[in-house]
Amino acid sequence: LATNTSTLPVVEMAKVVKNPERVCGIHFFNPAQVLPLVEVVRPVTAGDETIRRAAEFVSTIGKDGVHVLDRAGFIVNALLFPYLNNAVRMFEDGTASMADIDTAMKGGCNFPMGPFALLDLVGLDTSLSILETLHASFGHENFAPRPMLRELVAKGRLGRKTKAGFYEY
Structure with missing residues (x-):
């Protein structure tokens, strides 16, 4: 499960699902079809495989991913x-x-x-x-x-x- 939230803590969403290790943030910027950057957000609950797959997805769709720990506003x-x-x-x-x-x-x-x-x-x-x-x-x-x-x-x-x-x- 990936969320495109821009400020809400991803960990709050992860806390209420069955597999919190499979939740991360993938924050696109507006307009997403033009701006190349995507923040790949790692809540404390996320597993390495989740973050790896999220980063791979971001790369596959031709975006530039940056990794950031989960905090309000990200980077x-x-x-x-x-x-x-x-x-x-x-x-x-x-x-x-x-x-x-x-x-x-x-x-x-x-x-x-x-x-x-x-x-x-x-x-x-x-x-x-x-x-x-x-x-x-x-x-x-x-x-x-x-x-x-x-x-x-x-x-x-x-x-x-x-x-x-x-x-x-």
Whole structure:
């Protein structure tokens, strides 16, 4: 059994099945048909054969697998979402405009899109949920969702899927 969860502990799922040693995470990134990375997540319950087979599957479908122990956010989301959250903080406190922050991160870091465009692509509701999970797991203020993110979600501005988030589409 493999799950594509992006933040929930895989071990919690493994605990409720008959063979917890056969449960792992295979976390694809959106859009999965374009992005090559897959996190192969190993909960403490997983057997070596389960992880070997998961990694083999990932390789067979032409993806680049990275191995990570089971923890909230795994590798990518644990690093990405504090960055996104801090971009919102910078905009809230007037450091720079959304457009300038997006332009700076694209041009200065060679990112394909800036943090606000990425938040809109991921979905503000999804991003809020991920940040809430990470904050509950780690308790660090970098994971505490910014008020502006909560406000936009409450207004139904969820990003590209609703044609409005930080930007209008």
